[in-house]
Amino acid sequence: MTEQCTIEVMPGDKQLICDKGDFLLEVLQDNEIQLRAECGGEGTCCNCQVKAAPEDSMEYEAGDRLEAEKRENGYFLACQVKVTDDMQVEIPASSLISGQQILLGEREEDYLEHRLDHDLDIKAESLYQRQLLEIPEPSLQDNTSDLERLRRELQQENGDEFYDISLGLLDQLAGLLRDNDWEVTVDFCDQLSHQKIIGLSAPGPEDYYGMAVDIGTTTMVASLLDPQKGREMARAGEYNHQARFGDDVIARINYASKNEGGIEEVHRAVVETINELIDKVRDRADIDKNQIRYIITAGNTTMTHTLYGIDPNHIRHSPFTPTFSQAPTLRASEIDLDAHDLAPIYSFSAIGSFVGGDIISGVLSSGLSEQEEMSMLIDIGTNGEVVVGNSDFLIACSASAGPAFEGGGIESGVRAMDGAIEQIYIDDDYEPIIKTIGDKAPVGICGTGLIDLIASMQKDGILNRSGRYNTEIETDRLRQRSEDNLEFLLVSQEKAGIDEDIVLTEHDINHVLRSKAAIYAAVKIILDRLSFTEEMIQNVYIAGGFGNYLNVDAAVRLGLFPDLPRDRFVFIGNSSLAGARQATLSASEFKRSREIAREMTYLELSSEENSADFMDEFVAAKFIPHTDVSLFPSLQE
Amino acid sequence: MTEQCTIEVMPGDKQLICDKGDFLLEVLQDNEIQLRAECGGEGTCCNCQVKAAPEDSMEYEAGDRLEAEKRENGYFLACQVKVTDDMQVEIPASSLISGQQILLGEREEDYLEHRLDHDLDIKAESLYQRQLLEIPEPSLQDNTSDLERLRRELQQENGDEFYDISLGLLDQLAGLLRDNDWEVTVDFCDQLSHQKIIGLSAPGPEDYYGMAVDIGTTTMVASLLDPQKGREMARAGEYNHQARFGDDVIARINYASKNEGGIEEVHRAVVETINELIDKVRDRADIDKNQIRYIITAGNTTMTHTLYGIDPNHIRHSPFTPTFSQAPTLRASEIDLDAHDLAPIYSFSAIGSFVGGDIISGVLSSGLSEQEEMSMLIDIGTNGEVVVGNSDFLIACSASAGPAFEGGGIESGVRAMDGAIEQIYIDDDYEPIIKTIGDKAPVGICGTGLIDLIASMQKDGILNRSGRYNTEIETDRLRQRSEDNLEFLLVSQEKAGIDEDIVLTEHDINHVLRSKAAIYAAVKIILDRLSFTEEMIQNVYIAGGFGNYLNVDAAVRLGLFPDLPRDRFVFIGNSSLAGARQATLSASEFKRSREIAREMTYLELSSEENSADFMDEFVAAKFIPHTDVSLFPSLQE
Ligand code: FES
Ligand code: FES
Known part of the structure; x- marks a missing residue:
């Protein structure tokens, strides 16, 4: 032994x-x-x-x-x-890897639950349905074939669509009907151009479920839903197993294209992650894998390509053309997902390499595209995507924001994990007052903390508008880190949950300002192209992992968000998952998402027409809040 | 050795x-x-x-x-x-098994070629298409995904349908486009609810073909067609290999249902036969099996069930409900047909157990359903199917006629093979004057010969109106066969191509009269239910294997066909093949056939409402031409 x-x-x-x-x-x-x-x-x-x-x-x-x-x-x-x-x-x-780091979307869901409750008919038809049908017994007066009798009933129940059937099922039909007194349970799924019958069985209830999956580059979240009752059965989060090939999409694409079999490896990793999510939700809801009858995924364009095992290489080379935007519907067995073999896998459509299905799903869940009033959606991650529009039109762009808001490239930066500083200000004695996630010993500072901190430091005169420290303030906390780089001590090693001081350097600040400038510049360009003023935007939906405790006022002070009345900002959290959940409960919501993708115009910021203007806006936005302070009237009192 | x-x-x-x-x-x-x-x-x-x-x-x-x-x-x-x-x-x-016995449909095609030439746009879109597309190269101004670029071009070319694609092809798309300067050859097939892309390749012409197959119970005929040029490449006939399980559909159904694995056996037999037809047409046109890209079949309901491997058992038990009328579209590999693996297999829809896809195909090819004037189609085989209608409505029924017209149950009966007597009359000296198929030594008498003979014998007083011989005529040819059965010697053994006398017995005549009575009764009932007179029928399309040399006047004299002006009768021969050929050249013709099936009403002659009337009509029609001679005014001069 x-x-x-x-x-x-x-x-x-x-x-x-x-x-x-x-x-x-x-x-x-x-x-x-x-x-x-x-x-x-x-x-x-x-x-x-x-x-x-x-x-x-x-x-x-x-x-x-x-x-x-x-x-x-x-x-x-x-x-x-x-x-x-x-x-x-x-x-x-x-x-x-802290469990809390995965945004399960439970805290910020008030808004979405509200939408689900009010806007969504929970008796809506889902993309997958099971129906018990009584088929009128044939007679000499009506001896239409078994299949046409079945179709007739399905069409009577559900409207005049075409119902396809496979040879294997057709084979069982006659016997099944006659053995069960002309009652039969039919499983069918929406193929968008038609319906497909994928199961026939003796009458009798059996629960079945759909699963919504947000495929984030870093984290993935799944929600198991009962489409008949319109409710959630379980939820689970998991790190995207692709992390081992690199932190961001570019690293993943490089890995996939530079290594023999790399595409297959990144594909397997995302499938593996979904299978772990399935394990977790199955465990929590105590169901069999065959009861998962359909899956709807929302992810950025690279993630969706890797899910389907399609080479994402062209996404990162100009002119940034993905292989597909609208994904084909697969069967679970085609990519070895641990659901029912025939379970259809649907994915949200992208509109380009940099505005993916996650954003379309987010727009769907925000309700932006259904309202007459003009709104904006800002999704902040490594890329910042901005969508403007209403029920008449939609336009989107994407700016490379870098990983600063996720703690990347920041000396003491961490993701939104246990112990991350998420709220912070510096008091009159230059002492930091902090609040960490989970109230744990501080291990670093996350995106919301950085915004909070830099905005308040500038307001209090600790930083000037270009993000350099005011060397005249009297505190030991401000110290030289290297020749051209000052740092401010936030938490000393003794009080920290790690073996290092937690600090904020001028280089860090510069990173954050570049990130926020990219996003603000995108907002400016998109409004400019529409000849809109900021004031015309009635709602600003803020999506993304770091939205929970973000201080809007700080974000406006920093110059990340436009200076609008604070009550126009709505945090919608993991809106990618939320949209996928809606689509799991209602086929018409999924179909609506396809329309949204079709209706949306993509503004390529790196194109000839836009790139110079974008660069100008970017440079102008690298100040706190901006070189043109008149853009931020509320800060001038 | x-x-x-x-x-x-x-x-x-x-x-x-x-x-x-x-x-x-x-x-x-x-x-x-x-x-x-x-x-x-x-x-x-x-x-x-x-x-x-x-x-x-x-x-x-x-x-x-x-x-x-x-x-x-x-x-x-x-x-x-x-x-x-x-x-x-x-x-x-x-x-x-004589080669000529298989109605290849070449002789009677004048009518159909005429229709093909005039009604059919030979540049029509076929159910399977290959197109060479130039895809606009992406730019930063237009970096829509590869798949959407492809779809955009397809929709521009062909209209606004949904184009599905499989994962395997999607995988190749990006590379193929970039390696070939954004030109690509796309193969796609019509799935009726949408289009499906099933092939992508480097630009370059490559011929491809469609095949139309008439699946007859006895014989099967295939036509290889070039959909791009709108012409036929080869044609071949073959006995249905199911013959070894029995002569007619009932015998085949019995075999299938009573023997372990019987369904699979009858299925294999029909697949085998199609594969032999493929061999033959490939040989004649010198093409590869992969060039056969789609197949369209027309057959009666039992044949179609066996092609799909579906138990045909319910077809023969009241209330005669087939498993399906509209067949699913398969891929060739699913049933091991020797065509391209992905080649879709389409089948004409049936409208019931006894009015199959062959009849729908026949109606399509006759043009009956497109005309304002009222027409009738009579298809004579073991079952006689009768269709009445025009562009506004269609009604069909089917009567069991028995095998007499195919030579079955007739002492010297043979199918329409080499040496079969197809034209015959008895001269004043009671000597038969005969014409055989292929001018070979006579081996028996086929359906057309029987009609010719019985009609002329009655006219000449050799037979009375109930089909018994006039014993007063003076000839040695009339002789006793058995106690209640006289026979007339047509060809003595010495002059025959077989080792027997060729005769016509009273029992034979009785069989023929029963067959013709069943068909005429069906015609009567269907007109009766519509409150139509025979006179209202402007065209009578005669379909079926024995139509070639059928003497219309004799058929009216016999009381098989209604007594209408002779120029209203049109022989359309193997109309099942003809319709399948039209559908192979034009998707819209195939779609029209589905509409025809939907529009057509089925009149069940064995139902409570109809069976007594049918029996009365049947008994009344067992005379020559009928008990009510006023129905046949032209015979009364
Ligand atoms: S996992 Fe140990 S060094 Fe990366
Ligand atoms: S094949 Fe020889 S007896 Fe039937």
Whole structure:
């Protein structure tokens, strides 16, 4: 028998048992401790750091990839640790993929639930339906064929569509009808151009479910829905397993195109993630995989391409032409999803490489495209997508915002995870007052925190309008980091949940200003092209992972959002999931999303007509709030 | 090495080589000598009789299944002969499946070619199309996805339909477009509710073909067509291999339902036959199987069920409800047809168990449903189908006519094969003047001959109106066959191409009268239900295998056809094939056929409302021409 070792894990005081020789990273992952492992255990991303002891309880051959200082303090890369004896392991928050980091969309859902309740007929027909039909028994007066009798009933129930059927089912039809007194349960799904019968069975109720999936680049969220009752059965989140090929879509596309079999690998990773989501929701709702009868996904164009196993390479090369915008409807078995073999997989249509199905889904869920009044949707992620329109027209653009709002490229930046500073201001004594997610010891600062902080620092004179520190303020917290880079100490190492000071550098601020300038410039250009003033926008829907606790006033002060009355801003959170949920409950909502995609015009900011203007707007927007302060009248009191 | 034997075959003076031990039937069949073998070589149908010598050149163990007299004359069942040495074989015409027996539809096509030329735009869009498209290259101003660019071009070319695509093709799209300067050849087929893209390739012409197949119970005929040029490339006929399970649809249904795996067997047999037709037309047109890109079949409801492998059992039990009327569209590979794997297989819709796709196809080809004037279509086979209508309405019924017109149940009856008497009259000296098909030595009398003969015999007083011989005529040719059955000698054995006298018995005449009465009664009932007089019918389209040389005047005299001016009768021959050909060249013709099926009302003659009336009409029509001679005014001069 293999020798076993015990691992004591801190925090949490867990005891794990493993076989001698197991890799520590795998043991932790198998026990649902989600370590960051972006390189997939290659020892190159250095994100799986843990403190482990004693040294003679392991084999470790990671060389010098981990900083010397870290190694001296007892840190190891978990993926390179082979467990050979009992050990103690301490996992720093910064190495953990925090469960809360995945926006399940529960907190911000008031708005969406409201829409679901009011706008949506929950008895709506879904894309997949099961109906119990009584077929009139044939007689010599009416001896139309079995199939036409069935079609006649279906059309009477549901309207005059064409019902296709496969040979395999046709074969069972005559017997089934005659064995069950001309009653039959029919499963059929909407193929958008027609209906397809995909199941026939003896009469009798059996629950079936649809699943909505938001395929985010970083995180994916699934919602299991009962289309008959119009309610949610379970929800689950999971990191996109593609993370091991890189953090953003560009890295994923590069991986897929530069490696033999890379397309298949990124495809498998997203399928794997959906299958884990299926496992989780099945577990929570206690259902069989065959009861998942249809799946609707919303994701950006790259994610959707990888889901279908289609090379996303052309997305990143000018003129940025994706292979498809409207995805074909697949069967689950075609891409090995753990649902019913015949379950149709639907995807939201994109309108281009940079405005994907997630945005269309978001527009659907916001209700923007159904209202007469003019609205704007801003979805903030690595790209910032901006949509303007109403029930008459829709126009969208996308600007590369960079990862600053997700904590990327920021010295103490983290994603919106446990311990992330999400609200912060500096008091009169230059002492920071902070609030962290989950009220945990601070591990870094996330997007909402950065906006809060920079806006208030500028207001209080700690920063000037170009984002440089005012060196005249009297506090030890402001200090030199490198020759041209000052930093402000937010939380000292002793008080932090990590082994470092938490700071905000001038370089960080510059990153944030570039991000916000890109988004504001996109807003400006799109309004400009429409000859609209900001004032004409009645509602601004803010979508995206970081929307929960975002301080609108701070965002306007920073110059990220246009200076409109604050009550025009509506946070709609994970609107991509929300739209997918609507479409799961109602076929007409899904069809509406296709119309939205068709109606929407795409404004390419990098085209000849636009790129110079965009650059001008971008440069002008790199100040706080802007070089032209008259654009922000409310800040001038 | 296996020892070889030489077989000399008469007539034709062929020399065949075979391995010692081969079965004679198989050797002959392998050499394209089509022997009748309805029992499939079981030695039970006794139709594969040949004269063979010498006796010591074979092993023969057929027992006494063949009549003693035949055996004495040197006859053997070919299927039971194992060849052990060189031999001579003589094949009587009655054992041959004659090539001419399969109505290829060449002779009677004047009418149909006329319609094709005039009514059909030969540049019509076919159900399958290949188009070379130039896709505008994307730019930053227009970077819509590849798939949507392709769809845009397709819709511009062909109208606003939805174009579905499979994942496998989507995968190739981006590369193909970029490698070929944005030119691509697209194959797509009409799925009736939408279009489906099923092929993408580098630009370049490649011929492709469609095939129309008439699936007759006895014989099947295929026409290979070039939809781009609107012309026929080849035509071929073949016996339906299902013949080994029985002669008519009832026998086939019985076989299918009473034998384990029987459905699969009858299914394989029809597929096999189509594959042989494909072999033949491919051979003649010198094309590859992958160039056959779509197939359209027309057959009666039982044939269509067996083509799809669907149990036809319910067709023959009251209330005669088929499993389907409108068949699903299949791919060739689903039923192992030797065409391109993805080739769609379309079938004409039926309107019930007894009015099948062959009749709908016939109506289409007749043009009946497009005209304002009122017409009737009569299709004569084992069942007689009658359709009445015009562009406003259509009504159809079907009467069981029995096999008499195909030579079945008639003492000297044969199908319309080489040597069959097809025209005949008895001169003043009671001598028959005959004309046989192919001007061969007579082997029997076929349907047209029977009609000719009985009508003229009654006119000349040889028969009375109830179909009994006038015993007062002075000729040796009239003789007693059995106690209640007289016969008239038509051709004595010495002059015949078979070893028997060719005769016409009173029992034969009775069979013919029953057949014609069933058809005439159907005509009467259908007109009666419409409150129409015969006179209102402007055109009578006569369809079916035996139509070629049918003497209309004789058929009216017999009381088979209503007594209308003779120029209202139009022979349209194998109209089932003709309609299938039209539909192969033009998608709109196929779609029209679906409308025809929907518009057509079925009148069930065996229903409570109709069965008593039908029986009355049937009994009244068993005279020559009818008990009510006033129905046949033209015969009363
Ligand atoms: S270094 Fe990347 S997982 Fe360990
Ligand atoms: S007896 Fe039927 S094939 Fe020979």
